Amino acid sequence: MSRQHIMQQAEDSLRRLQTDWIDLYQVHRFDDTTPLEETLSTLTDLVRQGEVRYIGCSNYAAWQMAKARGVSDLEGLEHxxxxxSQYNLLSRELENEVMPYCDAEKLGLLVYSPMARGVLSGKYKSKSDMPEDSRAAKGEELIQPYFTDANFEKVEAYKELLGDQGYELSQFALAWTLNQPAVTAAIVRASKSHHILDAVEISGWKWTEGLKAQVSNI
Structure with a gap:
């Protein structure tokens, strides 16, 4: 997150996107080898030059975001x-500190992998049962932590709860994420056109407190 790298990557992004500015420019992961003042002052320069409109962070712990906010306040830099961050029915660590922090400080929370890298689509039955064309079968390592007996049991319980409501399990998982009050938006990976259509279909599905409670009890 040094000045040299940020400036270079921003220019590269503008060129690839063929645009004059980036609406939201986020830094990916906390860099403990570069002073936060350097990172934030560089991002501030990009904003003041008109190349970036807003800045954000990705995969930061709550204390890291709080430290960045303190530096921005002290130095008069952009916030x-x-x-x-990653957030889904099988990965809810954000609820401990990150979500309360974002809610308290009014930060937008953009969550990725709302379907747990496909595990919440229901296509995986066990560690040994992988569709040939799936990411897991092709060797994706990031999906492996989700392959636990406890998670597969939860997936089956979510299927049972979904019942005959007329939605797919993937839609159910995405809707749960969107119904969390601290979540601003969910990033969905789509390899087929119907994935987008499925997401649009449930984008306005408002859950009752009863349904939320049932899911939390699984």
Missing amino acids: FVSSQ
Whole structure:
């Protein structure tokens, strides 16, 4: 997150996107080898030059975001307006500190992998049962931590709860994420056109407190 790298990557992004500015520019992961003052002052320069409109962070712990906010306040620099992290029915660590922090400081929370890298689509039955064309079968390592007996049991319980409501399990998982009050938006990976259509279909599905409670009890 040094000045040299940020400036170079911002220019590269502008060139690839063929645009004059980036609406939201987020730094990916906390860099403990570069002073936060350097990172934030560089991002502030990009904003003041008109190349970036807002800045955010990704995969920061709550204390790291708080430290960045303190530096921005002290030095008169731009503040992070968003935080991007993994969050889904099988990975809820954000609820401990990150979500309360974002809620308290009014940061937008953009969550990725709302379907747990496909595990919440229901296509995986066990560690040994992988569709041939799936990411897991192709060797994706990031999906492996989700392959636990406890998670597969939860997936089956979510299927049972979904019942005959007329939605797919993937839609159910995405809707749960969007119904969390601290979540601003969910980033969905789509390899087929119907994935986008499925997401649009449930984008306005408002859950009752009863349904939320049932899911939390699984």
